[in-house]
Amino acid sequence: MHNSGSPETTKKAPTEILRRLTFADLPAVVSIERRSFASPWSPGMFVLEMSRESSVTLAATRGDRPVAYAIFSRYEEAWHMMNVAVAPEHRRRGVGSMLIGRALELIDADASLNPETDVTVPVTLEVRPSNRSAIALYEEFDFRRYGYRKGYYPDNGEDAMIMWRGDPAAAGVPEEALSAFPGA
Numbered sequence: 395m396h397n398s399g400s401p402e403t404t405k406k407a408p409t410e411i412l413r414r415l416t417f418a419d420l421p422a423v424v425s426i427e428r429r430s431f432a433s434p435w436s437p438g439m440f441v442l443e444m445s446r447e448s449s450v451t452l453a454a455t456r457g458d459r460p461v462a463y464a465i466f467s468r469y470e471e472a473w474h475m476m477n478v479a480v481a482p483e484h485r486r487r488g489v490g491s492m493l494i495g496r497a498l499e500l501i502d503a504d505a506s507l508n509p510e511t512d513v514t515v516p517v518t519l520e521v522r523p524s525n526r527s528a529i530a531l532y533e534e535f536d537f538r539r540y541g542y543r544k545g546y547y548p549d550n551g552e553d554a555m556i557m558w559r560g561d562p563a564a565a566g567v568p569e570e571a572l573s574a575f576p577g578a
């Protein structure tokens with residue numbers, strides 16, 4: 395289990411470089427997105443999320459071309475993982491793990507910059523229960539399961555599994571909602 399951003403024992407050493415996502419990356423990002431999801435984000439959705447002041451957007455690049463990306467946005471009480479994808483031909487080499495680990499380091503550092511919120515801000519995400527590879531990846535970073543959103547995905551009506559890293563009660567999630575799902 396990992397309490398910080400980076401796994402302690404990683405067998406892989408990805409050669410990709412991490413940097414902030416830029417608007418010039420959009421064509422490559424949209425191409426990865428379309429090859430990764432049944433209901434891909436439109437280019438406008440990326441522009442919207444990348445334009446937000448409180449966001450962490452990262453690209454993993456090869457020769458400065460993105461092969462993966464991650465987008466996290468800050469809401470009042472919690473960070474939300476909005477999107478993460480690795481190009482199919484670059485999967486299972488530790489790139490997704492590297493991206494999420496670095497994003498969580500930046501998120502934790504952001505909290506420590508603000509004395510009023512000098513505690514780990516919880517991070518939440520939604521994932522398809524059928525997406526076992528993503529769930530396994532999130533669990534490596536201490537995300538835990540806390541229930542479902544019914545019929546969340548429009549393409550097939552699949553429920554979304556809600557996961558949290560940190561204390562969802564600290565983000566205002568009512569105790570009664572949490573008691574039904576004490577986490578995995």
Ligand SMILES: CC(C)(COP(=O)(O)OP(=O)(O)OC[C@H]1O[C@@H](n2cnc3c(N)ncnc32)[C@H](O)[C@@H]1OP(=O)(O)O)[C@@H](O)C(=O)NCCC(=O)NCCS
Pocket residue numbers: 430431478479480481484485486487488489490491492520521522525526527528530531532534
């Ligand atoms: C989920 C995703 C981002 C993982 O990226 P990745 O670079 O392949 O992941 P990593 O190589 O860093 O794997 C890290 C861990 O995740 C888990 N994992 C990743 N792919 C897996 C798979 N196909 N089967 C089982 N576990 C898997 C494993 O625990 C793995 O650790 P290990 O290799 O030591 O066993 C990638 O598969 C992807 O882009 N999928 C399509 C988009 C998507 O579903 N995004 C998430 C939306 S919520």
